[in-house]
Amino acid sequence: MTPRTDLLQGTLDVLILKTLRAAPMHGWGISQRIQQLSEDVLQVNQGSLYPALYRLEAKGWIRSEWGASENNRRARFYELTRGGRKQLAEEQEGWERFAQAVSRVLAAG
Amino acid sequence: MTFRVRTVFRALLRRPAVESQLEEEMRFHIDMETRKFVERGLLPEEARREALLAFGGIEKHKEASRDATGAPVIETLLQDVRYGVRGLKRNPVFAAAAVATLALGIGANAAIFSVVHGVFLQALPYGGGDGLVRLRQDAPGINVTDAPFSPVEIADYAARNRTLAGLAEYHSMWFVLLGKPEPERVQTGVVAANYFDVLGVKPLLGRTFRAGEDAAGAEPLLLLSYDYWMRSWGGDPGVVGRALRMNDRIHTVIGVLPPMPAYPDDNDVYMPVSACPFRGRPEASHDRSLRMVQVFARVRPGVSLAAARADLGRIGQGLAAQYPGSYPAKGNEFAVTAISLREELTRAARPTFLVLFGIVGLVLLLACANVANLTLARLLRRRRELALRSALGAGRLRIARQLVTESTLVALAGGALGLLFAAGGLRLLVAFAARFTPRAREIAIDGPVLLFALVVSLVTGIAFGLIPAVSARRSLTLALQEGGDRSTSGIARHRMRSALIVLQVAISFTLLIGAGLMIRSLWKLQSVDPGFRGGRVLTTRLDLNFTRYTDAAKRWAFEKQLLERLAEEPGVVTAAISGSFPLNETGPNSGRFEIEGRPAASDDLRPQAEFQRVSFDYFSTIGVPLLSGRVFTGADSPETPRVAVISRSLARRFWETKDPVGARISFDRGKSWIAIVGVAGDVRQYGLAAAPPDEIYVALPQFPTLSGSLLVRATGSPLALARLVRETVRSVDPDQPVDRFQTLDQARSNSLASPRLTATLLSLFAALALAVTSAGIAGVMAFTVGERTHEFGIRMALGAEPGSVLTLVLRQAMTLVAAGLALGFVGAHLLARLMSGLLFEINATDPPTFLAMSVVLVVVALTASFFPARRATSVDPMIALRSA
Numbered sequence: 001m002t003p004r005t006d007l008l009q010g011t012l013d014v015l016i017l018k019t020l021r022a023a024p025m026h027g028w029g030i031s032q033r034i035q036q037l038s039e040d041v042l043q044v045n046q047g048s049l050y051p052a053l054y055r056l057e058a059k060g061w062i063r064s065e066w067g068a069s070e071n072n073r074r075a076r077f078y079e080l081t082r083g084g085r086k087q088l089a090e091e092q093e094g095w096e097r098f099a100q101a102v103s104r105v106l107a108a109g
Numbered sequence: 110m111t112f113r114v115r116t117v118f119r120a121l122l123r124r125p126a127v128e129s130q131l132e133e134e135m136r137f138h139i140d141m142e143t144r145k146f147v148e149r150g151l152l153p154e155e156a157r158r159e160a161l162l163a164f165g166g167i168e169k170h171k172e173a174s175r176d177a178t179g180a181p182v183i184e185t186l187l188q189d190v191r192y193g194v195r196g197l198k199r200n201p202v203f204a205a206a207a208v209a210t211l212a213l214g215i216g217a218n219a220a221i222f223s224v225v226h227g228v229f230l231q232a233l234p235y236g237g238g239d240g241l242v243r244l245r246q247d248a249p250g251i252n253v254t255d256a257p258f259s260p261v262e263i264a265d266y267a268a269r270n271r272t273l274a275g276l277a278e279y280h281s282m283w284f285v286l287l288g289k290p291e292p293e294r295v296q297t298g299v300v301a302a303n304y305f306d307v308l309g310v311k312p313l314l315g316r317t318f319r320a321g322e323d324a325a326g327a328e329p330l331l332l333l334s335y336d337y338w339m340r341s342w343g344g345d346p347g348v349v350g351r352a353l354r355m356n357d358r359i360h361t362v363i364g365v366l367p368p369m370p371a372y373p374d375d376n377d378v379y380m381p382v383s384a385c386p387f388r389g390r391p392e393a394s395h396d397r398s399l400r401m402v403q404v405f406a407r408v409r410p411g412v413s414l415a416a417a418r419a420d421l422g423r424i425g426q427g428l429a430a431q432y433p434g435s436y437p438a439k440g441n442e443f444a445v446t447a448i449s450l451r452e453e454l455t456r457a458a459r460p461t462f463l464v465l466f467g468i469v470g471l472v473l474l475l476a477c478a479n480v481a482n483l484t485l486a487r488l489l490r491r492r493r494e495l496a497l498r499s500a501l502g503a504g505r506l507r508i509a510r511q512l513v514t515e516s517t518l519v520a521l522a523g524g525a526l527g528l529l530f531a532a533g534g535l536r537l538l539v540a541f542a543a544r545f546t547p548r549a550r551e552i553a554i555d556g557p558v559l560l561f562a563l564v565v566s567l568v569t570g571i572a573f574g575l576i577p578a579v580s581a582r583r584s585l586t587l588a589l590q591e592g593g594d595r596s597t598s599g600i601a602r603h604r605m606r607s608a609l610i611v612l613q614v615a616i617s618f619t620l621l622i623g624a625g626l627m628i629r630s631l632w633k634l635q636s637v638d639p640g641f642r643g644g645r646v647l648t649t650r651l652d653l654n655f656t657r658y659t660d661a662a663k664r665w666a667f668e669k670q671l672l673e674r675l676a677e678e679p680g681v682v683t684a685a686i687s688g689s690f691p692l693n694e695t696g697p698n699s700g701r702f703e704i705e706g707r708p709a710a711s712d713d714l715r716p717q718a719e720f721q722r723v724s725f726d727y728f729s730t731i732g733v734p735l736l737s738g739r740v741f742t743g744a745d746s747p748e749t750p751r752v753a754v755i756s757r758s759l760a761r762r763f764w765e766t767k768d769p770v771g772a773r774i775s776f777d778r779g780k781s782w783i784a785i786v787g788v789a790g791d792v793r794q795y796g797l798a799a800a801p802p803d804e805i806y807v808a809l810p811q812f813p814t815l816s817g818s819l820l821v822r823a824t825g826s827p828l829a830l831a832r833l834v835r836e837t838v839r840s841v842d843p844d845q846p847v848d849r850f851q852t853l854d855q856a857r858s859n860s861l862a863s864p865r866l867t868a869t870l871l872s873l874f875a876a877l878a879l880a881v882t883s884a885g886i887a888g889v890m891a892f893t894v895g896e897r898t899h900e901f902g903i904r905m906a907l908g909a910e911p912g913s914v915l916t917l918v919l920r921q922a923m924t925l926v927a928a929g930l931a932l933g934f935v936g937a938h939l940l941a942r943l944m945s946g947l948l949f950e951i952n953a954t955d956p957p958t959f960l961a962m963s964v965v966l967v968v969v970a971l972t973a974s975f976f977p978a979r980r981a982t983s984v985d986p987m988i989a990l991r992s993a
Contacts, residue, residue, distance in 0.1 A: 026137070027138050028137065028142065046165070047164050047167070047169070048165075048170065048173070050131070050134070050135065050170050050171075050173075050174045051170060051173035051176070051177045054174040055177035058177060073140075075137050076133075
């Protein structure tokens with residue numbers, strides 16, 4: 001009973017996992033980080049970030065904890081679990097294989 | 110998986126916490142975003158607006174987040190249920206109508222399923238299981254069906270078979286049991302010692318028979334059946350070990366059996382074969398031709414029925430070749446086969462309950478269509494509410510789910526109520542089923558029936574909930590766009606409602622035809638001339654104790670004295686004794702005879718007839734007409750030449766137009782001859798649907814019977830004579846049991862009980878279907894008229910006569926009815942074909958029934974749509990136009 005995962009959602013998932021690999025972070029931080037890392041190419045729909053976070057948590061790939069933010073407000077911090085790390089590795093590998101395949105096809109043109 | 114379940118539970122339990130966390134988390138996000146914009150130089154309000162815009166619909170994201178955790182499935186379900194219950198409470202008329210309709214549909218299905226499960230599906234109530242069979246031998250060429258076996262043959266089959274795990278012989282007789290205040294006539298199963306082991310029956314108390322207890326010279330033993338033990342001994346466990354007198358011997362009770370099907374006979378007690386005065390005679394164990402018993406067997410595990418049949422056939426052929434003198438001549442040999450006990454116990458019930466199961470299925474479909482229609486009507490009234498919910502962010506799926514939840518709630522309530530109906534009618538149903546199968550006592554509202562009702566309720570709820578849900582999805586957007594009440598969005602749903610009405614009409618017609626055919630068939634049966642006049646005739650069993658009435662002279666002496674004493678009593682017109690009486694469960698005996706001057710090619714090819722021993726007043730007592738010659742008189746005594754009266758059909762068959770009076774027949778291959786002295790009218794012995802058998806009546810004084818019936822024609826109420834009859838019998842012999850009093854009319858009525866009950870059930874279903882359908886038509890027409898008020902207003906303003914508006918509406922209703930009738934014709938033909946086995950002298954396509962039922966439906970539909978139609982004509986054009 002895995003929910004249907006389209007490319008966009010799957011991509012967002014992998015980006016979140018990747019972002020959290022470096023350090024635990026709250027939702028807003030994640031959205032800023034993704035935007036920053038992708039040099040503003042990827043605009044994360046900020047609202048749809050939260051369903052993705054809750055979904056990843058339900059799958060057990062990340063876990064959350066309430067902590068204090070940089071401006072000393074209560075914020076919910078997410079961190080990668082061991083399962084999440086494994087999942088990230090798999091997805092990263094899959095993504096790279098996919099990207100290589102696409103560029104090979106395009107190069108052959 | 111456990112992890113996920115835990116998350117779901119945590120999410121469910123901490124629902125408010127999750128909610129506030131989400132809230133806080135998102136607020137934090139927006140605050141941060143606002144701050145970012147402020148840092149970039151926007152004014153605080155602008156920054157906030159930008160942040161909110163970037164975030165999108167907060168509630169939508171909240172719901173999506175909640176969905177993502179998995180909990181919402183259950184949570185929204187609970188919410189839907191709460192919401193649904195509230196909605197139904199607000200609309201009690203709809204709720205009551207829907208629940209009642211479904212209770213009818215589901216209850217009927219649960220009730221019939223309880224029979225299907227109890228009788229056809231569940232394992233046989235014997236430990237021996239599905240491998241149990243009964244052996245039978247037939248010789249169709251010489252008109253021998255299901256001949257009994259001789260004990261000698263059974264020994265051969267037991268020794269020679271390779272496929273059976275055990276064989277046991279069985280037959281049933283009645284004996285007189287003494288030792289209680291009243292002498293009791295007990296039906297006795299006479300069985301081999303291994304009979305209960307073969308069947309796999311364990312005793313309730315004591316033990317069953319052990320090997321060797323059926324050997325010659327063994328002490329007589331008795332096992333009591335459960336029903337007899339309860340009825341006659343009040344369930345007293347102390348009966349085990351008691352000594353009872355029967356057939357001038359002492360029998361020891363060794364145990365009590367558990368409740369079992371009354372099969373092959375409704376036995377009160379069982380005894381080993383050695384205890385039976387007839388079966389216990391030495392010749393019964395030696396004479397191969399003395400065929401008097403039945404055989405039950407268990408097929409070895411892993412062996413197919415076909416293999417067992419082949420094995421038995423082979424043995425049968427071997428025996429016929431080895432002992433030609435004991436078997437029918439070549440060409441007409443016995444074909445030996447085995448029938449599964451399951452088949453035996455259920456065969457008679459199958460056609461009726463197949464039809465009933467089909468019918469209740471239709472009733473449920475009708476109930477669903479009706480409730481779907483009610484739901485659609487309610488939906489139209491709710492469309493603004495649904496549009497509002499949709500605008501507030503409820504997805505289409507969410508709304509569909511809400512509708513299905515509501516319908517499932519209704520269906521579950523209907524199912525629960527339906528089960529109450531089914532439980533309430535269970536006793537009647539068991540009594541009904543008992544007319545077709547000895548397994549009726551196993552019918553119960555048990556686990557499988559509850560499960561069936563639950564599944565049917567769920568499927569029903571989802572099915573009739575989906576119809577409106579689908580059409581709601583289609584039209585919601587339209588409803589939103591137009592907003593008003595008078596939108597065209599109703600059209601899709603209206604088409605759906607029309608289709609549902611067509612379906613309801615079709616089903617009603619099908620059920621009406623079913624009921625109509627059954628009623629016509631019953632009428633035909635009731636108008637059948639049974640060949641006798643049953644009014645004011647009392648009947649009772651009269652079985653003489655053979656240990657006392659050892660020979661013909663003693664029997665006749667008793668019978669003569671009894672008849673003479675009865676004839677003197679006031680209130681008695683005439684009294685007679687006969688072997689059996691018409692439409693009784695036990696018919697006359699069949700046998701072969703020979704006509705003088707017309708020798709048969711072989712013994713097996715002699716003509717057959719039913720034999721009846723009757724005292725001389727028999728014909729006048731039950732009113733069988735004499736067609737030629739004379740009936741028996743007091744002058745026909747044991748000392749005078751033996752005489753016979755034959756039935757009209759027998760006379761026709763062998764003497765055609767000539768008068769058979771004076772001809773002679775023989776029952777003992779010409780050793781003695783009996784003169785035919787008269788021809789009597791035909792009598793339907795075996796049921797009103799069965800043709801009257803060829804019969805030979807012989808005079809009781811010349812052939813006194815041991816087992817028979819006493820018939821008394823009364824001047825007044827026949828049942829009032831019961832005490833007098835009992836006392837008179839006792840005055841002749843105080844040890845003579847008399848039981849089973851009933852009038853001849855009761856016997857006749859009883860023989861029609863199962864078709865009558867079937868017809869009643871079908872009529873009930875058809876009437877309910879008709880009522881539900883007419884309510885449905887009225888509802889839809891009322892709605893249509895409401896929708897078209899504006900249009901009618903314009904028409905009338907332009908000069909349309911009220912009559913033409915009336916016609917317009919009625920024509921619309923009749924279009925639906927016509928479509929339903931057309932569809933119903935197909936259904937009715939299918940049902941009629943399924944029912945053909947239940948019908949008596951009625952063609953499944955009986956035109957009067959089809960015509961009459963069409964008229965009934967059209968009239969009911971016209972009446973149902975007349976009132977809404979008349980409302981259309983009373984529309985005031987001005988009001989209709991202004992309100993537009």
